[in-house]
Structure formats: C-alpha cells, structure tokens
Amino acid sequence: MKLATLKNGRRDGVLVVVNRTLTHCQKVPSIASTLQDALDHWDTAEGKLREIYNAMNRGELQAAQTFNPAQCHSPLPRAYQWADGSAYINHVELVRRARGAELPPSFWTEPLMYQGGSDSFLGPRDPITVSSEEWGVDLEAEVAVITDDVPMGTTPEQAKNHIRLIMLVNDVSLRNLIPTELAKGFGFFQSKPSSAFSPVAITPDELGRDWRDGKVHRPLTVSINSTLFGHPDAGQDMTFSFPQLIAHAAKTRNLEAGSILGSGTVSNKQGDLYGSSIINGGVGYCCLAEVRMYETIEKGKPQTGFLKFGDSVKIEMFDNNGQSLFGAIEQQVQPNAE
Amino acid sequence: MKLATLKNGRRDGVLVVVNRTLTHCQKVPSIASTLQDALDHWDTAEGKLREIYNAMNRGELQAAQTFNPAQCHSPLPRAYQWADGSAYINHVELVRRARGAELPPSFWTEPLMYQGGSDSFLGPRDPITVSSEEWGVDLEAEVAVITDDVPMGTTPEQAKNHIRLIMLVNDVSLRNLIPTELAKGFGFFQSKPSSAFSPVAITPDELGRDWRDGKVHRPLTVSINSTLFGHPDAGQDMTFSFPQLIAHAAKTRNLEAGSILGSGTVSNKQGDLYGSSIINGGVGYCCLAEVRMYETIEKGKPQTGFLKFGDSVKIEMFDNNGQSLFGAIEQQVQPNAE
Numbered sequence: 001m002k003l004a005t006l007k008n009g010r011r012d013g014v015l016v017v018v019n020r021t022l023t024h025c026q027k028v029p030s031i032a033s034t035l036q037d038a039l040d041h042w043d044t045a046e047g048k049l050r051e052i053y054n055a056m057n058r059g060e061l062q063a064a065q066t067f068n069p070a071q072c073h074s075p076l077p078r079a080y081q082w083a084d085g086s087a088y089i090n091h092v093e094l095v096r097r098a099r100g101a102e103l104p105p106s107f108w109t110e111p112l113m114y115q116g117g118s119d120s121f122l123g124p125r126d127p128i129t130v131s132s133e134e135w136g137v138d139l140e141a142e143v144a145v146i147t148d149d150v151p152m153g154t155t156p157e158q159a160k161n162h163i164r165l166i167m168l169v170n171d172v173s174l175r176n177l178i179p180t181e182l183a184k185g186f187g188f189f190q191s192k193p194s195s196a197f198s199p200v201a202i203t204p205d206e207l208g209r210d211w212r213d214g215k216v217h218r219p220l221t222v223s224i225n226s227t228l229f230g231h232p233d234a235g236q237d238m239t240f241s242f243p244q245l246i247a248h249a250a251k252t253r254n255l256e257a258g259s260i261l262g263s264g265t266v267s268n269k270q271g272d273l274y275g276s277s278i279i280n281g282g283v284g285y286c287c288l289a290e291v292r293m294y295e296t297i298e299k300g301k302p303q304t305g306f307l308k309f310g311d312s313v314k315i316e317m318f319d320n321n322g323q324s325l326f327g328a329i330e331q332q333v334q335p336n337a338e
Numbered sequence: 339m340k341l342a343t344l345k346n347g348r349r350d351g352v353l354v355v356v357n358r359t360l361t362h363c364q365k366v367p368s369i370a371s372t373l374q375d376a377l378d379h380w381d382t383a384e385g386k387l388r389e390i391y392n393a394m395n396r397g398e399l400q401a402a403q404t405f406n407p408a409q410c411h412s413p414l415p416r417a418y419q420w421a422d423g424s425a426y427i428n429h430v431e432l433v434r435r436a437r438g439a440e441l442p443p444s445f446w447t448e449p450l451m452y453q454g455g456s457d458s459f460l461g462p463r464d465p466i467t468v469s470s471e472e473w474g475v476d477l478e479a480e481v482a483v484i485t486d487d488v489p490m491g492t493t494p495e496q497a498k499n500h501i502r503l504i505m506l507v508n509d510v511s512l513r514n515l516i517p518t519e520l521a522k523g524f525g526f527f528q529s530k531p532s533s534a535f536s537p538v539a540i541t542p543d544e545l546g547r548d549w550r551d552g553k554v555h556r557p558l559t560v561s562i563n564s565t566l567f568g569h570p571d572a573g574q575d576m577t578f579s580f581p582q583l584i585a586h587a588a589k590t591r592n593l594e595a596g597s598i599l600g601s602g603t604v605s606n607k608q609g610d611l612y613g614s615s616i617i618n619g620g621v622g623y624c625c626l627a628e629v630r631m632y633e634t635i636e637k638g639k640p641q642t643g644f645l646k647f648g649d650s651v652k653i654e655m656f657d658n659n660g661q662s663l664f665g666a667i668e669q670q671v672q673p674n675a676e
Contacts, residue, residue, distance in 0.1 A: 011378060011594070078418045078594055081455055107522075110522075113524065114527070115526065119593060131590070182523055184445075184448075186452040186525045187524045187525015189586075190586070190589045192453075193591045194591050249527070253458060253528075253532050254457075255458065256416055
C-alpha cells in the first residue's frame with residue numbers, strides 16, 4: 001500500500017491513498033483525514049485503506065485524481081518523534097579516518113543515534129532555505145521507517161512487527177556548524193535543520209523480497225544538479241537493521257505511533273577515492289561529506305564544495321522494472337528571506 | 339489564563355480551562371478540543387478561552403467541574419518539538435568542576451541545548467518507570483515555555499512575543515547512561531527518557547512582575563520523599579533568557595506552534611557544599627547530580643545516591659500568597675513491567 005499527504009493549507013495536510021505506479025490518488029476522509037490519524041488507529045484503518053488501494057490498482061476507482069508529487073507534504077508534515085540512526089558504519093568510519101581518529105569497537109555493536117527535531121519537516125519538493133551558504137549545506141540520503149506504538153524494552157525480534165511504513169529522507173545537514181556544536185557535547189541542533197521525506201510512504205510488503213532482515217535491499221539513487229552522484233545499495237553494509245534501531249530507541253522509553261526512525265546516510269564500503277565515485281565505476285555517495293572524506297584521506301584536504309544557492313538534489317529509489325517506489329525528493333537550496 | 343489537559347482515553351486528552359486557584363475546570367469543545375488544537379489556532383482561540391477563564395474566576399461558571407491534578411496528562415501529552423536548554427551555567431560549571439574540566443568561555447555566550455524526544459510525555463502524576471535502578475535515575479526540575487510559530491532567524495527581541503504558555507518540567511535523567519552516550523558524540527537519547535510536565539500551563543501575565551526579562555522570578559520548590567530538597571530562584575543565575583533560548587533553537591529552522599523550550603535544571607550559585615544544602619540554610623538543588631558534584635569536589639566522591647524504586651519527587655512553584663501556580667508534579671520511581 002502507498003500513502004501520501006497532499007498540502008491543503010492545514011498543518012497536517014490531507015491523507016491520500018496512491019496507486020502502485022504513482023499516477024493517481026484518492027482522499028479517504030471516512031477512514032482517516034491525516035496520516036497521523038491513520039497511524040493513531042492503524043488496526044482499524046489499515047484494512048480499509050488497503051481496500052481502496054487494491055481497487056485503485058485494479059482501475060476500479062474512477063473518482064481518483066491525478067497524483068502530483070509537487071503537491072505533497074512529507075507524509076508526516078510534522079511528527080512526534082524523529083530519531084535518526086547511523087547504521088552504515090562505513091560512513092562513520094570514513095568520518096573518523098578523515099580526522100585521524102579511530103573507530104571505537106563499540107560502534108559495531110551499539111547503534112549511534114541522534115534525536116532529531118520533528119515539528120517542521122519540509123515537503124519533498126520544498127526548497128532547502130538557509131541564511132548562509134557558509135554553513136556548509138549537505139544532503140544525507142537515507143531510508144526511514146514509521147512505527148506504531150512500541151513499548152519500552154521492545155527487543156529487535158519484537159520490533160520487526162512494529163514497522164508500518166517506509167520512506168526516503170533527505171536529512172539536510174549544515175556541515176560547518178557541526179564541529180562547534182558537537183564539541184559542546186549535547187549533539188546536533190542547529191546543524192540539523194528540517195528534514196524532507198519522499199512524497200510517498202509505502203508498506204513493507206510493497207518491496208517484496210527486497211524487504212528482508214529489516215533492511216531495504218535496493219539501490220538509493222542520488223543526483224546533484226541532474227548528475228548521478230550515488231546509487232549505493234541500502235541493504236548492503238547496514239550494520240544495524242531497522243528493528244535493531246527501533247529497539248535501541250525504545251530501551252528507556254515508549255515510542256508512540258507515528259515515530260520515525262532513520263537509517264543514517266546510506267554508504268557502501270568501497271576501495272578508495274578513485275574506485276568509489278560514479279565516474280570511476282563506483283557506487284558513489286549519499287552525501288557530499290563522504291567524497292570530501294575520501295579526498296581528505298587521500299589528497300590531504302577536501303576538494304568538493306558543499307551545496308550552493310541554486311544547487312539541486314534528487315533522491316529516489318526504483319524497483320526492478322524502473323518504477324519509482326516512493327516518488328522523488330527534489331529540492332533546491334535557496335537563501336532564507338529574513 | 340490557566341490551561342490543562344485531562345486524560346480521557348485519547349492520545350491528546352481533552353483541553354480544560356482551569357481557574358486561578360486550581361479548584362475548578364471547564365471543557366471548551368466549541369473553542370478547542372486539545373491544547374495543540376488551541377495552539378494551532380491561538381489567534382482565534384485565545385480571546386475565547388480568556389472569556390471562560392475570567393468568568394470562572396468571577397464564580398460565574400456554575401457548570402465547571404472540580405479540578406483534580408491526578409486526572410491530568412501533561413498539558414501537551416505529546417508534542418512536535420521539545421528542546422531543552424541548559425541556561426543555568428552554575429549547574430554546567432559544577433558538572434565540569436566535578437570531573438576536573440574547565441568551562442569553555444563560549445558557554446557564557448552561546449546556549450547549550452539538546453533536542454529532546456516529545457512523543458510520549460508522562461503525566462504529572464504518572465510513575466517514572468525504568469527497567470533498572472542501576473541506570474541512576476535523577477530528576478531535573480526546570481521551567482519551560484510553549485511557543486507559537488517561530489520563523490527561522492527570529493531574534494531574541496522578536497522571540498519574546500512568541501511565548502504563549504509557561505509550565506514546569508521534570509526532565510528525568512538516567513545519569514549512569516549519560517557518560518557512554520555522550521562519549522559517542524551524538525548527544526542524549528537513552529539517557530533522557532520521557533519527561534513530565536506540570537498539571538497546568540499558564541500564560542505569562544499570570545506571573546505579573548515575576549515574569550520579566552524573559553525569566554520566571556520565583557523559587558522552584560523540589561521535595562524528595564516529602565523532604566524539601568531545593569527552592570532556588572528560577573530567575574536568578576539564568577544566563578540565557580527564554581527569548582535567547584528560542585532564538586538559538588530557531589537559528590536554522592522554523593519552530594511550529596506548540597514547540598516546548600526548557601530552561602535546563604534550575605541552579606543558583608552558592609558557596610560550597612555546607613552552605614548550599616537546605617539543612618545548612620542554602621537554597622538546595624533541583625537534581626541529585628548537583629549535590630553529588632559538590633560532594634565530589636569537596637569530599638572526593640559522591641555520597642548521595644540516585645532515586646530508588648519507591649522514591650518520590652515533587653516539583654511545584656508558588657506565588658507570594660502561597661498559591662500553587664502550576665499544580666505539582668508528583669512522581670514515584672517504579673520498575674518497568676516488561
């Protein structure tokens with residue numbers, strides 16, 4: 001099943017069911033007015049939503065409107081919980097190596113996770129507005145899941161059954177604000193502005209065999225200014241599965257329905273700078289920081305710049321037949337008009 | 339004006355207006371069903387809510403029901419944003435001194451703030467449930483404000499006008515999980531389980547002259563197992579005002595209506611261990627960690643233990659006449675039944 005949220009002038013937008021090929025959508029006010037509403041009552045809503053979805057895919061719903069991702073909010077325009085893991089340890093290891101630090105062995109057994117802000121997500125086609133290019137604007141292409149209610153102390157084995165929906169994320173990062181902020185010891189705040197999510201959230205069964213071991217086994221495609229920048233496999237080198245990330249987040253607290261858990265920047269382990277970029281036959285990267293780390297390690301300093309005003313990024317995932325699974329996140333960096 | 343949220347079996351409870359002396363309350367379904375609902379439309383809701391409030395205080399609302407804080411959720415049972423500052427630098431300085439570290443000079447000019455989780459707050463009388471006493475359960479008594487929509491780049495001067503409500507908080511902390519978690523560099527997650535807020539949220543005008551300079555100039559009263567543990571003045575030694583904290587949080591993002599900003603643990607600068615505890619005539623503390631830091635600095639190691647199963651904490655603030663302003667947070671530590 002595929003769900004989206006259309007902008008309608010209200011804070012939470014309006015929930016629509018989207019057909020499998022993302023051409024049409026249908027409002028479902030008698031089932032749920034918003035995605036959070038559906039998640040709050042998933043047990044009763046899911047079956048009814050699936051009936052609509054199946055009817056749409058069979059071409060039986062003549063009233064359905066054309067689906068336009070440009071009219072979408074993020075599936076949850078605002079959420080109560082956004083916790084972002086850092087499950088691709090290759091990414092973390094490169095960060096460390098670039099600054100000459102060792103990776104603590106515990107990083108292979110204990111997930112890294114930061115508490116994100118969730119009150120003002122960007123729509124998938126909304127601009128990334130920043131006050132200054134000097135902040136070092138970077139994308140981070142990731143996969144995320146939405147859970148139902150997860151009780152405190154849930155195990156990874158139990159957590160599997162709490163995953164309701166899957167999305168893509170652009171976890172926008174302000175790289176030049178990170179060192180000072182992390183040095184203060186309390187984690188990210190200003191350096192992680194609002195994130196954007198894919199137009200469509202899908203249930204795990206939509207991925208068929210590509211959803212297994214609590215991971216999404218598909219390449220994540222990233223372009224910058226219309227040039228392919230990366231397509232690493234999101235199922236490869238993911239040290240911690242989504243169920244493990246959920247269990248980590250729920251160790252000392254309940255997670256309420258609609259909680260979003262992110263994978264961290266997707267990153268595949270590759271040989272070196274010259275083997276890793278797309279142009280050299282590598283799978284490329286899901287953030288600019290990663291190529292800059294390779295450059296730092298192998299050339300002494302970073303050479304690729306961060307995003308500038310006017311630059312655009314595109315994040316998408318396709319099935320085996322080239323069909324977009326979630327629709328595309330497409331964002332342009334723009335100055336904040338204060 | 340005073341507002342509260344009664345538990346009613348739904349995730350967001352039901353909004354009530356509470357009279358000034360906290361004896362009666364009144365549901366207001368024709369104005370707003372929940373506090374988030376009122377905050378989403380504050381411009382139209384505020385005046386109507388104030389009419390009810392004023393009528394209640396004049397004794398004109400015969401239909402009002404008895405107000406029982408034990409029936410309360412936190413004013414926002416779940417929220418979209420919970421950002422907690424650390425505005426009492428005395429507290430931060432003691433933490434550092436206890437571990438032999440210097441306070442970076444920037445800590446006096448740049449607020450410390452962590453991104454909290456906001457999906458599953460505790461009610462003001464709900465137990466603090468933890469799986470293990472060994473986690474080092476501590477209270478942190480604080481003041482917090484709720485904002486309306488705050489645009490990215492808002493200045494402290496502008497931020498003043500975005501404060502809609504004030505509450506008290508118990509920012510429960512798991513001290514023994516903090517060192518490992520902070521060492522990973524991404525801030526708190528498991529070490530900051532669900533927070534609890536006071537039964538009642540009040541508009542700043544309720545504080546009269548005690549609300550000035552963007553600070554609450556009243557003592558915050560903390561008891562542990564019914565013994566007074568602290569009553570430091572929340573307006574004293576607060577290095578960063580609420581408008582400064584809001585501007586910090588909004589530097590790179592919009593904050594949406596209903597965002598909660600906390601002050602950090604209230605802490606007054608005092609002489610030494612023997613002058614700071616209540617029993618010695620000091621103003622005491624708003625968390626156990628603080629007396630343990632004094633003990634570490636002056637006696638070589640901490641002597642006071644953290645909270646054990648069955649221990650209770652009470653956090654309250656009174657006006658000049660001894661009237662409780664927000665009602666009391668009263669919580670007992672209990673084992674999590676997994």
